[in-house]
Amino acid sequence: MQGFVFGNVQFFRVVEWQGAFSTIDVLFPSMPDERWRRNASWLAPEFIDDETRDWQANVQTWVLRSEGRTILIDTGIGNDKTRAVDVFNKRNGDFLDRLETAGVRPEDVDVVINTHIHNDHVGWNTRLVDGDSVPTFPNAQYLISRADFDYWNPVNGHIPASPFQSAADTGITFEDSILPVHQAGQAVLWEGNEYRIDEHLVLESTPGHTPGSAVLRLDSGTDRALFVGDVIHTPLQVLEPDHDTCLSEDQAEASRSRRRVLSQAAATNSLVIPAHLRGTGIMEVAGSHGNFSIKDWGPRTGA
Numbered sequence: 001m002q003g004f005v006f007g008n009v010q011f012f013r014v015v016e017w018q019g020a021f022s023t024i025d026v027l028f029p030s031m032p033d034e035r036w037r038r039n040a041s042w043l044a045p046e047f048i049d050d051e052t053r054d055w056q057a058n059v060q061t062w063v064l065r066s067e068g069r070t071i072l073i074d075t076g077i078g079n080d081k082t083r084a085v086d087v088f089n090k091r092n093g094d095f096l097d098r099l100e101t102a103g104v105r106p107e108d109v110d111v112v113i114n115t116h117i118h119n120d121h122v123g124w125n126t127r128l129v130d131g132d133s134v135p136t137f138p139n140a141q142y143l144i145s146r147a148d149f150d151y152w153n154p155v156n157g158h159i160p161a162s163p164f165q166s167a168a169d170t171g172i173t174f175e176d177s178i179l180p181v182h183q184a185g186q187a188v189l190w191e192g193n194e195y196r197i198d199e200h201l202v203l204e205s206t207p208g209h210t211p212g213s214a215v216l217r218l219d220s221g222t223d224r225a226l227f228v229g230d231v232i233h234t235p236l237q238v239l240e241p242d243h244d245t246c247l248s249e250d251q252a253e254a255s256r257s258r259r260r261v262l263s264q265a266a267a268t269n270s271l272v273i274p275a276h277l278r279g280t281g282i283m284e285v286a287g288s289h290g291n292f293s294i295k296d297w298g299p300r301t302g303a
Contacts, residue, residue, distance in 0.1 A: 145205070
C-alpha cells in the first residue's frame with residue numbers, strides 16, 4: 001500500500017472492490033462513441049474494457065492523517081446491505097480487515113466524510129451488530145451535507161434520476177447507512193458553500209451529481225489536492241467535461257461543477273483524485289481557454 005505526504009497531511013487508499021459496473025453507452029449517454037474510440041489507446045484496459053465496453057472502476061476509501069486525526073473520505077459499499085445493484089448486494093467483504101492492515105481500527109477514526117449520499121459511498125458508515133445497523137466508527141464525527149440528508153430522506157419522497165436506483169433503494173440506503181449515525185448523535189450536517197475541517201482541509205459544495213455533493217480541498221505547505229468524489233467518473237471527462245453520467249440528479253449542474261473544479265485544479269496546480277479512479281488514482285490536469293488535459297498521473301511527492 002503506497003502512501004503520500006502532502007505538506008503536513010499523509011494519505012493513502014484502501015480499495016474495497018474493483019471491476020466492471022456497466023457499459024459506457026449506458027453510463028455516459030451523451031458521450032459520443034467516437035470520443036471513447038479516439039482515446040481507447042490510453043483508456044483501455046485500465047478505465048474501460050475495449051471489448052465489452054464496460055466502465056472499469058474502484059470503490060475505495062481515502063484515509064487521511066491531519067493534525068493528529070484520522071479521516072476517511074467515503075466508506076464504500078459495506079457488508080450485508082440490500083442493494084439493487086447485484087455486485088453491491090449482500091456483500092461479505094474484508095474491507096475492515098484491509099483497513100486494519102493499513103493501521104486503522106474502527107475506533108481510531110475521528111472523522112468520516114461522505115462526499116455524497118449514494119450507496120457506494122456510505123455503506124461502511126454502519127455495520128450489523130445483533131441484527132441492528134450501528135455506526136462502524138464509534139468515535140467519529142460523520143460529515144454529511146444537509147442538502148443530501150434532506151434530499152435523500154425518504155420522508156421527502158424524491159425519486160432518483162439514476163436508472164440504477166429506485167426510491168426504495170435510496171430509502172433503504174438512508175435508513176441503514178445514514179439514519180443510524182444521525183440517531184447516534186455522530187452526524188454533523190454541514191451547510192453552505194464551504195465547511196472547514198482543519199487548517200489543511202476544507203469541504204466545498206459541488207452540486208449536480210447529488211444536491212449535496214462535495215469536494216475535499218487539501219492545501220498544506222506548497223502541496224494541493226482535490227478529492228473530487230463523483231464529480232469525475234472517468235478521465236475522459238477531463239477532456240470532455242460537458243458529458244455527465246446517467247447517475248446524476250442534475251447532469252447540467254454536474255457538468256458546471258466539473259468545469260469549476262477542473263478550472264480550480266489547473267489554476268492552483270492541485271492534483272485531482274476522483275472516487276472511482278483506478279491505476280494511480282490521481283491526475284494532474286492543465287487548462288486553457290475552457291479546455292482541459294491530463295498532464296501526468298500520480299503524485300508529485302510521495303512517501
